[in-house]
Amino acid sequence: MNxxxxxxxxxxxxxGKIEVISKVPVKTRDDLSLAYTPxxxxxxxxxxxxxxxxxxxxxxxxxVAVVTDGSAVLGLGNIGAAAGLPxxxxxxxxxxxxxxxxxxxxxxxxxxxxxxxxxxQAIAPTFGGINLEDISAPRCFEIEERLIETLDIPVFHDDQxxxxxxxxxxxxxxxxxxxxxxxxxxxxxxxxxxxxxxxTKLLIxxxxxxxxxxLCDSRGVIYKGREALNATKEQLAEVTNIACHIxxxxxxxxxxxxxxxxxxxxxxxxxxxxxxxxxxxxxxxNKDPIIxxxxxxxxxxxxxxxxxxxxxxxxxxxxDFPNQINNVLVFPGLFRGVLDAGIRRITAEIKIAAxxxxxxYLPSLTAEAILPFPLDRGVAQAxxxxxxxxxx
Amino acid sequence: MNxxxxxxxxxxxxxGKIEVISKVPVKTRDDLSLAYTPxxxxxxxxxxxxxxxxxxxxxxxxxVAVVTDGSAVLGLGNIGAAAGLPxxxxxxxxxxxxxxxxxxxxxxxxxxxxxxxxxxQAIAPTFGGINLEDISAPRCFEIEERLIETLDIPVFHDDQxxxxxxxxxxxxxxxxxxxxxxxxxxxxxxxxxxxxxxxTKLLIxxxxxxxxxxLCDSRGVIYKGREALNATKEQLAEVTNIACHIxxxxxxxxxxxxxxxxxxxxxxxxxxxxxxxxxxxxxxxNKDPIIxxxxxxxxxxxxxxxxxxxxxxxxxxxxDFPNQINNVLVFPGLFRGVLDAGIRRITAEIKIAAxxxxxxYLPSLTAEAILPFPLDRGVAQAxxxxxxxxxx
Numbered sequence: 001m002n003x004x005x006x007x008x009x010x011x012x013x014x015x016g017k018i019e020v021i022s023k024v025p026v027k028t029r030d031d032l033s034l035a036y037t038p039x040x041x042x043x044x045x046x047x048x049x050x051x052x053x054x055x056x057x058x059x060x061x062x063x064v065a066v067v068t069d070g071s072a073v074l075g076l077g078n079i080g081a082a083a084g085l086p087x088x089x090x091x092x093x094x095x096x097x098x099x100x101x102x103x104x105x106x107x108x109x110x111x112x113x114x115x116x117x118x119x120x121q122a123i124a125p126t127f128g129g130i131n132l133e134d135i136s137a138p139r140c141f142e143i144e145e146r147l148i149e150t151l152d153i154p155v156f157h158d159d160q161x162x163x164x165x166x167x168x169x170x171x172x173x174x175x176x177x178x179x180x181x182x183x184x185x186x187x188x189x190x191x192x193x194x195x196x197x198x199x200t201k202l203l204i205x206x207x208x209x210x211x212x213x214x215l216c217d218s219r220g221v222i223y224k225g226r227e228a229l230n231a232t233k234e235q236l237a238e239v240t241n242i243a244c245h246i247x248x249x250x251x252x253x254x255x256x257x258x259x260x261x262x263x264x265x266x267x268x269x270x271x272x273x274x275x276x277x278x279x280x281x282x283x284x285x286n287k288d289p290i291i292x293x294x295x296x297x298x299x300x301x302x303x304x305x306x307x308x309x310x311x312x313x314x315x316x317x318x319x320d321f322p323n324q325i326n327n328v329l330v331f332p333g334l335f336r337g338v339l340d341a342g343i344r345r346i347t348a349e350i351k352i353a354a355x356x357x358x359x360x361y362l363p364s365l366t367a368e369a370i371l372p373f374p375l376d377r378g379v380a381q382a383x384x385x386x387x388x389x390x391x392x
Numbered sequence: 393m394n395x396x397x398x399x400x401x402x403x404x405x406x407x408g409k410i411e412v413i414s415k416v417p418v419k420t421r422d423d424l425s426l427a428y429t430p431x432x433x434x435x436x437x438x439x440x441x442x443x444x445x446x447x448x449x450x451x452x453x454x455x456v457a458v459v460t461d462g463s464a465v466l467g468l469g470n471i472g473a474a475a476g477l478p479x480x481x482x483x484x485x486x487x488x489x490x491x492x493x494x495x496x497x498x499x500x501x502x503x504x505x506x507x508x509x510x511x512x513q514a515i516a517p518t519f520g521g522i523n524l525e526d527i528s529a530p531r532c533f534e535i536e537e538r539l540i541e542t543l544d545i546p547v548f549h550d551d552q553x554x555x556x557x558x559x560x561x562x563x564x565x566x567x568x569x570x571x572x573x574x575x576x577x578x579x580x581x582x583x584x585x586x587x588x589x590x591x592t593k594l595l596i597x598x599x600x601x602x603x604x605x606x607l608c609d610s611r612g613v614i615y616k617g618r619e620a621l622n623a624t625k626e627q628l629a630e631v632t633n634i635a636c637h638i639x640x641x642x643x644x645x646x647x648x649x650x651x652x653x654x655x656x657x658x659x660x661x662x663x664x665x666x667x668x669x670x671x672x673x674x675x676x677x678n679k680d681p682i683i684x685x686x687x688x689x690x691x692x693x694x695x696x697x698x699x700x701x702x703x704x705x706x707x708x709x710x711x712d713f714p715n716q717i718n719n720v721l722v723f724p725g726l727f728r729g730v731l732d733a734g735i736r737r738i739t740a741e742i743k744i745a746a747x748x749x750x751x752x753y754l755p756s757l758t759a760e761a762i763l764p765f766p767l768d769r770g771v772a773q774a775x776x777x778x779x780x781x782x783x784x
Contacts, residue, residue, distance in 0.1 A: 001422060007431025008438065008449070014415045016451030017427055020494040021413055022485035023406045029767060030393060032720075033711045035409055036482040038689035039399025041466055046400065048468070048475035057400070058477040059408030074433050076440070082517040083440035085450045090428040093414035102412040104496055107517040119511050125474040125499040297430035319425045328424075375421060 003320070017089040018105070023059075055128070055342075064103040064129040064335055066091045067120055069111045072136035072159070072193070075274065075296035081107035084134055091133060091158075091331075098380040099332025101339065103131065113139050117146050124151050128339050131331065132157040137193040138232050154338045154346050160198030162327035165334070165351050166371070167199050167269060167292060168206055169358035170325055173370040174267075174313045178288040185212060186265045186286070190258055190300070191272030192217045192233055199269060202355075204239055205348040213240040214265070220257040259284075266290060274298035279309030288312035294325050313367045319374065326374040329358050333380035337387025350390045357386035395712070409481040410497070415451075447520070447734075456495040456521040456727055458483045459512055461503045464528035464551070464585070467666065467688035473499035476526055483525060483550075483723075490772040491724025493731065495523065505531045509538050516543050520731050523723065524549040529585040530624050546730045546738050552590030554719035557726070557743050558763070559591045559661060559684060560598055561750035562717055565762040566659075566705045570680040577604060578657045578678070582650055582692070583664030584609045584625055591661060594747075596631055597740040605632040606657070612649040651676075658682060666690035671701030680704035686717050705759045711766065718766040721750050725772030729779025742782045749778035 011017070025031045033039050043057035055061040066088045070081035088105030095103035106123065108116055120130060120143075130153060132144055140157050147155040156162070175182055187208065189196050192215055200215055215222045215236055222229065223244035224237045237244075244253040254261055258276065262268055263284040269292045270277060277300040282289055291306045293299035294317040303314040303321050315323035334354050338346060361372045361382050372379045403409070417423045425431050435449035447453040458480045462473035480497030487495035498515065500508055512522060512535075522545060524536055532549050539547040548554070567574055579600065581588050584607055592607055607614045607628055614621065615636035616629045629636075636645040646653055650668065654660055655676040661684045662669060669692040674681055683703045685691035691708040698706045707715035726746050730738060753764045753774050764771045 001425075003425050003431035004434035007426040008434045010416060010426045010431075011435045011449040015447075015453055016449065017414055017416050018412055018451050018494070019415050019454075019488075020410055020484060020496050021488055022409055023411050024402060024409050024485070026485055026489040027767070029711050029765075032767060033393075033395050034399045034402045035485060036479075036711075036720075037466060038710055038712070039395035039402075040478050040482050041468060041689050042396035042400045043403045043478040044465055044468055044471060044475050047477070048471040051474060054474050054477060055407075057403040057408065058481060059410050060477065061407055062411075073436055074429060076433060076436055079436060079440040082443060082446050083436050085439070085446060085452065085518060086432050086435040087428075088518075089451060090432050092412060093416070093418055093427060096411075096413055097418040102410070104412050105518050106515055109514045109517055115510070115514065118507070119514050122501045122507065122511050123498055123515070125501055126477060126480075126497050297433050318430055319421050319428075320430070328428075373421075375419070375424060 011086060017093050059102060060126060061128045061339060062102050063127050064095060064101055064131050065106045065123065065127045066103050066131050066133050067106045067108065068133045069108045069116055069135050071111050071134070071139070073134045075298065078136065081109055088133060091131070094328050095332050095335065098328055098377060099336040099384070101332060101335045113142055116143050120147055121150060124153060127153060129153050129335055130155040131335070134159060135194070137197065138230055140194045141197070141232060148345065152344060154344060156334070156346050157194060158327055158331050159194040161346070161351055162331045163195040163271065163294070163325070164198040164202035165330045165355045166325050166327060166358065168202055168352070168355035170292060170315055170323070170371050171267065172355070172359040173362070173365050174290045177365050177367055177370060178290065178312050180266060180288070182207065183209060185267055186214070187212055187267040187269065188214045188216060188262050188265045189269045189271070190216045190276065191270060192222065192236070193271060195271035195294070197232055197236065199271065200236060200240060202348065202351055206352055210239045210242045214254055214261050215240045216258050216261055221254050221261045223253065223255060268292065270294055270300035272300060274300065277301040279305055282306055282309035282311050292325060313370060315370065322368040323370050324374055325371065328374045329372060329379050330354055330383060333383025334387055336380060336384035340384065341388040341391040343387070343391055350387055353386045353390050354383050357383045403478060409485050451494060452518060453520045453731060454494050455519050456487060456493055456523050457498045457515065457519045458495050458523050458525050459498045459500065460525045461500045461508055461527050463503050463526070463531070465526045467690065470528065473501055480525060483523070486720050487724050487727065490720055490769060491728040491776070493724060493727045505534055508535050512539055513542060516545060519545060521545050521727055522547040523727070526551060527586070529589065530622055532586045533589070533624060540737065544736060546736055548726070548738050549586060550719055550723050551586040553738070553743055554723045555587040555663065555686070555717070556590040556594035557722045557747045558717050558719060558750065560594055560744070560747035562684060562707055562715070562763050563659065564747070564751040565754070565757050566682045569757050569759055569762060570682065570704050572658060572680070574599065575601060577659055578606070579604055579659040579661065580606045580608060580654050580657045581661045581663070582608045582668065583662060584614065584628070585663060587663035587686070589624055589628065591663065592628055592632060594740065594743055598744055602631045602634045606646055606653050607632045608650050608653055613646050613653045615645065615647060660684065662686055662692035664692060666692065669693040671697055674698055674701035674703050683707070684717060705762060707762065714760040715762050716766055717763065720766045721764060721771050722746055722775060725775025726779055728772060728776035732776065733780040733783040735779070735783055742779055745778045745782050746775050749775045
């Protein structure tokens with residue numbers, strides 16, 4: 001199937017993918033008097049009197065805003081908020097389909113950090129949670145942090161944490177399949193955008209030794225004191241490629257480009273650009289290399305090519321290959337859990353609990369099945385259950 | 393039925409009234425590849441290349457934002473955005489039920505005019521239209537005007553124009569029932585908020601002589617040179633109670649409070665406060681007085697009381713009495729029409745066309761049936777058809 005062509009037809013046939021329907025009857029005069037005026041005055045008064053009642057009398061508690069500024073849409077880059085709407089609608093229907101969460105796209109006609117923060121703060125009353133989507137780094141970090149600080153509902157940048165959670169789950173299982181120990185691997189994260197940063201941070205939180213993580217941007221591996229480091233990269237230079245802190249002559253301190261840094265590595269995690277990885281690069285890696293090539297819509301290396309270069313396990317972001325690292329394994333269940341439990345902050349512990357729920361979902365693992373099938377409805381349920389248990 | 397108590401139960405039973413569902417299947421791997429990644433990249437690229445394609449490939453063309461700042465919710469006043477959410481959800485389901493329009497509540501945590509304008513401009517990409525709701529006067533006028541000027545989608549403050557359109561329809565039919573001529577009546581509008589101003593302006597646009605309209609606020613009738621006139625009232629003082637322009641001694645120039653000004657009037661239109669009108673006041677009106685008492689949730693005078701004082705026709709905003717002046721007769725069909733026709737500005741001509749569609753909907757009129765039943769699905773269709781014909 002030609003996905004692009006067929007997708008265009010599907011979108012045109014339905015004029016988009018979402019609709020907003022009623023949960024209550026609106027057929028009789030009495031229906032109207034209860035759902036609208038005069039009856040509706042009473043829930044309004046109740047909420048005015050006791051603000052927490054908004055969760056009781058409105059849809060807020062099950063409504064998530066999918067907010068974007070269109071600055072980093074899929075692998076398409078900064079195509080703007082309007083052109084990003086098909087992705088946000090897609091996200092919304094996945095929320096509903098897998099998590100029973102009502103989600104609505106909010107595409108913002110601004111890419112100004114302060115404006116985005118103000119707008120999301122202003123529209124928050126309608127929503128029980130905010131899913132930030134496809135906002136480019138490093139603005140996404142500040143936007144998310146400031147919103148988490150100021151709002152009383154959970155805020156989650158899915159490109160960061162959704163990806164990080166699925167990667168952690170996939171890594172756990174891939175290491176099991178090849179029989180390697182998390183504490184003894186060397187791992188390269190290529191791409192220091194939203195996903196790369198969050199993946200690195202979550203792996204560190206999970207217990208991966210900071211000496212074993214190497215983070216690359218387009219200039220090569222990041223180390224303390226390297227040129228062209230922004231604030232985020234400087235922070236990560238403190239906790240990755242850590243031998244460099246001692247001195248650049250230390251044998252474990254790595255410099256150089258991607259081709260050099262993958263030599264001897266056990267795991268390559270790509271959240272970067274299509275076709276950056278060659279079969280030759282994979283051949284220089286340690287035995288049974290694990291390749292997560294998640295560039296969208298084209299991976300860093302196609303699975304067949306990676307396999308031909310002796311990759312033991314290959315995962316991509318695509319639904320047309322096995323081992324899909326798809327955030328749909330996480331965000332519907334995660335939000336289902338936090339909304340049901342009334343959790344206001346999605347902490348690292350909650351993210352790890354979600355990753356473990358995904359990782360332990362499959363009864364048996366193979367190189368072609370390190371993750372559940374994204375359409376398996378049971379995953380969201382397992383994640384939601386694990387998340388709810390984290391309520392303190 | 394105790395509407396307040398039952399409404400509270402209904403809202404609690406369902407946790408609000410809206411949900412967001414998918415229009416496309418999300419069951420198989422192929423479904424996911426078309427509705428989401430990788431296929432979804434193609435409609436994104438198409439819109440990026442040709443911005444007008446957003447109407448083709450997304451839900452924008454059928455999505456209306458119901459935007460409030462909670463400053464004038466029903467008759468409850470400034471209860472804030474969160475407490476207004478039940479009303480906005482109610483509005484959204486009426487949009488869907490009667491017009492097939494997908495509508496979504498946006499409750500804004502700010503009552504600053506400039507901020508509201510900026511926020512609505514920023515969230516506009518998702519929506520095909522903006523329905524402003526329950527924003528207090530005079531801020532609502534500037535907000536609406538500025539948004540109409542700057543956005544390329546229709547913007548409609550329903551409290552103003554929805555009300556004005558239904559009132560015009562009701563007035564046309566009420567005058568038919570009592571056999572009076574629009575050009576020869578004297579009419580009092582009590583309340584110079586959003587609705588009062590819009591009703592007055594639309595009646596003038598429709599051809600009601602400016603000498604015959606008297607507009608009252610809490611200080612009594614408005615006339616040129618009166619104290620305590622804001623910009624809007626000053627503007628309306630130019631076109632109502634017009635004899636005052638000649639000089640306060642002119643016999644047709646009226647001053648004084650509501651009780652004085654209704655003397656001899658044919659029509660009372662109340663968009664003000666509960667219980668402001670007494671039976672004695674109605675007894676001083678001209679023969680066969682027409683009373684539209686639309687204060688919410690309690691009218692200016694209860695219908696039975698008005699009838700006992702010889703009112704010929706009484707209409708209210710309530711669904712539990714006959715002749716309900718309910719905006720649901722207008723906004724679903726009006727938006728259906730403008731969205732279908734791609735109309736970007738809702739002009740006075742379009743409003744009059746909508747009013748005429750509502751007025752001419754009933755084959756025969758009585759004092760108890762000057763307007764169609766709000767639940768009659770055919771009304772929205774008739775309004776939409778009339779509106780679509782106005783496309784130039």
